[in-house]
Amino acid sequence: MSSVPPRRPADRFEAHAAPERDGARTTVIVGGVAGGMSAATRLRRLDEQREIIVLERSREVSFANCGLPYHVSGVIADRDALSLQSPERLAARFRIDARVRHEVVAIDRDARTVTVRRLDDDATTEIAYDELVLSPGAAPRWPAGIATDAPVHALRTLDDLDRLMADLDRVPADGAVVVIGGGFIGLEMADNLYRRGLGVTLVQRGAHLLPSLDEEMAAPIADHLGALGIEVRLGRVTTAVGIDHVVLDDGSRVRADLVIAAIGVTPETALAAAAGLTIGAGGGIAVDALHRTSDPAIFAIGDAAEKRDAIDGSGRLVTLAGLANRHGRAVADTIAGDAAPSRPALGTAIIDAAGLTAASVGWTERVARERGRDVRVVHTHPSSHATYYPGASPLSMKLVIDTADDRILGAQAVGTDGVDKRIDVVATAMSAGLAASALADLELAYAPQYGSAKDPINMLGYVARNLASGDDRVIQWHELDHELATGAVLLDVRAEAQLAEGTIPGALWIPVESLRERHAEFAGRRVVVHCRVGQGAHTAARLLSELGHDVVNLDGGFLTWRDGQRARSLAELPLAA
Amino acid sequence: MSSVPPRRPADRFEAHAAPERDGARTTVIVGGVAGGMSAATRLRRLDEQREIIVLERSREVSFANCGLPYHVSGVIADRDALSLQSPERLAARFRIDARVRHEVVAIDRDARTVTVRRLDDDATTEIAYDELVLSPGAAPRWPAGIATDAPVHALRTLDDLDRLMADLDRVPADGAVVVIGGGFIGLEMADNLYRRGLGVTLVQRGAHLLPSLDEEMAAPIADHLGALGIEVRLGRVTTAVGIDHVVLDDGSRVRADLVIAAIGVTPETALAAAAGLTIGAGGGIAVDALHRTSDPAIFAIGDAAEKRDAIDGSGRLVTLAGLANRHGRAVADTIAGDAAPSRPALGTAIIDAAGLTAASVGWTERVARERGRDVRVVHTHPSSHATYYPGASPLSMKLVIDTADDRILGAQAVGTDGVDKRIDVVATAMSAGLAASALADLELAYAPQYGSAKDPINMLGYVARNLASGDDRVIQWHELDHELATGAVLLDVRAEAQLAEGTIPGALWIPVESLRERHAEFAGRRVVVHCRVGQGAHTAARLLSELGHDVVNLDGGFLTWRDGQRARSLAELPLAA
Structure with missing residues (x-):
């Protein structure tokens, strides 16, 4: 047994400027956090002898990036709770040489070295590597027309958070903030700034919030935010950011004591591109299933690297912590000699x-149709649990199915309880290749x-099975107008008490219980039948x-139709300022 | 199009004593509730012309049996919320002829008739069937030595509940109840009687609560109930039930103003057996994957019918509402001409x-070992969500894996949040045939x-993968004594602050961070390493x-070891009365 003393954090930088010693291999990891740190710690567990050097540009090598927005509101009160690992602890526990405020500025692929700049004193040095893991992440995009001294922030790192919190302390208690971008980060920031007590305007370029949802699924979210007092401006682009306001493309001017830019990120590919590594069509560093770049000694993971889409194998950017963690671990396995190809990304x-x-x-349905798939779509509105037990809350669910083979292409869910569980089950089913109809048997x-x-x-599975077998035929909410224009009768079969919720114009109301007696009233005409959620209509x-x-049954019933109408009206008529 | 007037509830009994009319087929369903009603309503949706007759012995044809215990505490305050469908509504909406207080007393398989007794007046008649669906359920078992007038209740039907509630009203506010049986129903009854404010003693014949769990997984439940003030008596059999007490097999006498019998059920097979249908080795009506009994015109579903075990295909009794519902629907599909074999039951x-x-x-691990499987076992103690976000709570999880092929044989989880989600994901993975290691990739x-x-x-997947690859080797909590007796050193690598939680006798404490310096201290000896939950020890x-x-790593760490010790001490030393 050899005895390896723990390396001390002090003098780490100089110690590694020298070439390799003792024949131990050296793995250099560019960027810490999810992907980089998973790779580093896993690699150490697999190989005690290897030199493992993590070079991180920010002040923190391992932090909870998904938690940053919640410190803004105080939901996560302790800022230090977001800092997960220090270089000192990584050295003591894992003998990992983690260096913060160190930026890799060049890769010499022939010499297998990286040039590193220490940001505190601009000193540069070179470090030799046997394997290089690129995990540099992605940089926030910025809106156009930012004035000098405009208080605009993005939130990717703890450094960003510290700057933001300092600026927020200068915003008055009744201050106004504008969040630009209605994706995940934008919504989380709007939520937490609202919880902080500030007036929030959320500006979204697209016609609906959350591009990972279809429009009718996203509509209730805009309404929910609006009901809280968050002003949602859909279909609007920010054209200028001043020191106390932003200007939108309709000419409106919105007060902003502070502005959050959350309009997406650009993968940090400059270093890789300068080294001649292949950049993929999706804009990220191209990698194979082992996360190898076009140089087999260099791996890339995390937000900078492209993912292979689980459905059609295309390269795309997916900026999710879970994938970064998993791929970091997989790269460590591969480097340690146990090649571990990753599955494509859902x-x-x-x-x-x-x-x-x-x-x-x-x-989404939109993506599936854009990519030329013939799809079956199922909307349901179940309760989170049995309605006879207190506390059940409504869910809105959607399943997108490939007509060709009953394959699940995607699922969406919105609600206050039980959403995560249902999506996790569908994700598991998709990962395992279960057909949509097989959901019935789980x-x-x-x-x-x-x-x-x-x-x-x-229930999603039962509906899918009924559609696959032809027992049920449906139309979607956006197909109703065409049906009615071409002569179909719209039949509302809800119970009388349900009519108060609203009606679809032109519907003939006959409750299910009266159909056997009255169905001659619409003899000879094509019938579109609807109820509240689709079950009675089935x-x-x-x-x-x-x-x-x-x-045919109007899929998802009155509720989905109403969400669709709402989506269209939100997109055409942004809420007034 | 034919026009079929809705059948009126009145005079239904007589109307069907006559032979079939109009050539329409008749399906008779014995027993309503989950299985019977699912079959009936699905069959109507598939076939408008068929006669569908449901014969239910109790007063309610469709009720929420899983909700019954919660009315005892008032969590479900409205008793009528538990009644889901009335014969009148079933007639109006589905043209189903549902008759309550009707008991089928004989089947004439040659004539294809059933003999039915109307319980209100003891009138009997015969009804001809083309297909017969047996969904009679199961009858509660009763403890030995019940005295005349002893206030002992079982809870299977709304009728049972009504009787129980009437008796409970006579129990004083500070009264004492004994629940016999520590399975699902027993625990739910103990919980709800406790919530009602009564003193509760829970008597369990087995060495631990909930036979669907292994002992170390069940131990925290007994402690949790005990902490609430529910007295748990493990390993005890009730030998007599008097009018104000029960007597246990250790001679102790426990006050009981009311007694709940929840020691399991016996499938209602008498009718089927009398008709010569095959009864399976598991004690239920034997059926094939289409739920056909040994007479192809007769189907059986629900608690009376055996299920095929998903892992080894054996016949066994599984009394779950979800399966009854699903199988009822499948039988309807088959009867309507679309033969729908059911998957075996997890x-x-x-x-x-x-x-x-x-x-x-x-x-469970116990069942797997009893059936001769060589298993790998994984215990983990993760948090329900990221610990840096408020509200995370501890989970205790267990995965049982077949060593031969990495197949998941079972999983268990205990905690206050996120348990249902994790078990649903594993159930989906098992249904799809995913290997244990594949859980890592979800x-x-x-x-x-x-x-x-x-x-x-x-994390379960990662551990499973490490075990499969040999990267990690573990022993179970019940194997530690043997290891120590044969010379291994037990190494506790927890941080100092964690030691206050307790220690395993004889352990040598060296934190992970000091191992590189101190590992010579145990050179040459086999090492069992442990931490709090198993991760640092990994x-x-x-x-x-x-x-x-x-x-080797002590699987599940100190927490699983402690749960195991607790299980053994609970089993050997029932809490004193």
Whole structure:
């Protein structure tokens, strides 16, 4: 047994400017946090002898980036809770040589060295590597027309957070902030700034919030934020950011004591590109299933590297911590000699949007149609658990299915409870290659506090199976106008008490229970039947079909139709300032 | 199109005593509730012309049996919320002829008729069937030695509940109840009687609560109930039930103003057996994958019918509402002409044990070993979500893996939050045939409110993969004594602050960070390393292995060891009365 004394943090920089000693291999990791740190710690567990050097540009080598927004509101009160590992602890526990405020400025692939600048004194040195792992992350994009001294912030690192908190302390208690960008980070920032007590305007270029959802699924989120007092401006682009306001493309001027830029990120590919590594069509560093770049001694993971899409294998950017962690670990396995190809990425994601949870996995209906897939779509509105047990809350769910083979292409869910569970189950099913119809057969844990004997996941499967077998035929909310214009009758089969929630113009109301007596009233016409959520209409559609009618069910019922209408009206008519 | 007037509830009994009319087929369903009603409503949706007759012995044809215990405490305050469908509504909406207080007393398989007794007047008649669906359920077992007029109740139906509530009203506010049986129903009853304010003693014949868990997983539940003031008596059999007490097999006498019998159920097979249908080795009506009995015109579903075990295909009883629902629907599909074989049963189950959730799927370690499987076992103690976000709570998880092929044989989880989600994901993975190691690759929805970038499920997968590859070797808590007796050194690598939680006798304490300097202290001896939950010990074990030691990790760490010790002490030393 050899005895390896722990390396001291002091003098680490100089110690490694020298060439390799003792024949031990050296792995250099550019960028800490999720991907880099997972690679470093796993690699140490697999190989005690290797030199492992992590070079991190910011002041923190390992922090909880997904937690940063919650310090803004004080939900995570202790800033230091977001700092997960220090170089000192990494040295003591893992003998990892982690250096913060160190930026890699060049890669010499022939010499297998990186040039490193120590930001505190601008000293540069070279470090030799046997394997290089690039995990530099992504840089925030900035809106156009930022004035000098405009208080605009992005939030990617603890350094960013420290700067933001200092600026926020100067914003008056009744101050106004503008968040530019309605994706995950933008919504989380809007939520936490709102919780801090500030007036928040959320500006989104697209026609709806959260591009990972389809428009009708996202509409309730805009309404939810609006009801809280967060002003949502959809379909608007910021054209200028001044020191106390932003200007939108409709000419409106919105007061802003502080501005958050959350309009997306650009993968940090400059270093890789300068070294001649291949950049993929999606804009990130191109890698294979082992996360190898075009240089087999160099790996790339995290937000800078492209992911392989699980559905069509295309290269795309997916900036998720879970993937960065997993891929960091996989790279360590490969470097240690146990080549571990990663599975392609589904891109499962979730957000707490001010108390309303939205989650998704795989493709949206929009993406599926853009990529030429013929899809079946299922909308349901189940309860989070059995309605006879107190505390059940409504869910809105959507499943996108490839008509060709019943494959699940994607799923979305919105609600206050049980969203994460259902999306995780669908993600597992997709990862395992289960068909949409197979969701019907899953044995999910049931007691009335947790679900239903026929869980919402099972119900998606039943509907999918009915569609696949032809037992049920549906149209989507956006297809209704065409049906009515071409002569179909719209039949509302809800119970009388449900009509107060609203009606679809032109509908003929006949409750399910009266259909056997009254179905002659629309004999000879194609029937679009709807209820509140689609289930009673399924019973009605089956009955009418058995009675000889040509009938389709309005998928998701009145609720999905209303969400669709709302999405269209939000997109066409941004809420007034 | 034919026009079928709705059938009126009145005179239904007589109307069907006559032979079939109009050539329409008749399906008779014995027993309503989950299985029977799912079959009936699905069959109507598939076939408008068929006669569908449901014969239910109790007063309610469709009620929420899983909700019954919660009315006892008032959590479900409205008794009528538990009644889901009335015969009148079933007639109006589905044209189903549902008759309550009707008991089928005989089947004439040659004539294809059933003999039915109307319980209100003892009138009997015969009904002809084309297909017969048996969904009679199961009857509660009763303890020995019940005295006349002893206030002992079982809870299977709304009728049972009504009788129980009437008796409970006579129990004084500070009264004492005894619940016999520590399975799902027993725990739910103990919980709800406790919430009602009564003094509760829970008597369990087995050495631990909840036979669907292994002993070390169940131990925290007994402690949790005990901390609430529920007295748990393990390893005790009730020998007599008097009018104000029960007597246990250790001679102790426990006051009981009311007694709940929850010691399991016996499938209602008498009718089937009398008709000559095959009864399976597991004690239920034997059926094939289409739920056909030995007479192809007769189907059986629900608690009376055997299920095929998903792991080894054996016939067994699984009394779960989810399966009854699913199988009812499948039988309807088959009867309607679209033969729908059911998948074998995993038996996923969950319980809210007075605020602590316990769930399981598949086999326990005990069952796996009893059936001769060589298993790998993984215990983890993750947090329900990222610890840097407020509100994370501890989970205790267990995975049982077949060493031969890395197949997941079962999983268990206990905690206050996130238990249902993790078990549902494992159930989905098992249903899809994913290997244990594949859990590492699942892309589960991560934001810090919901999970971790490496979700507890992923961590199970990582450990499973490390075990499969040989990167990690573990022993179980019950194997530690043998290791120590045969010369191994037990090494505790926790941080100093963690020692206050307790220590394992004889352990040598060297924190992970000091191992590189001090590992010569145990040179030449086999090492069992442990930490609090197993993760730090994994790092230590990898390090020691790299340094040349023969090392195994104590699976689940101090916490699992402590749970195991607790289980053994609970079993040997029932809490004093």
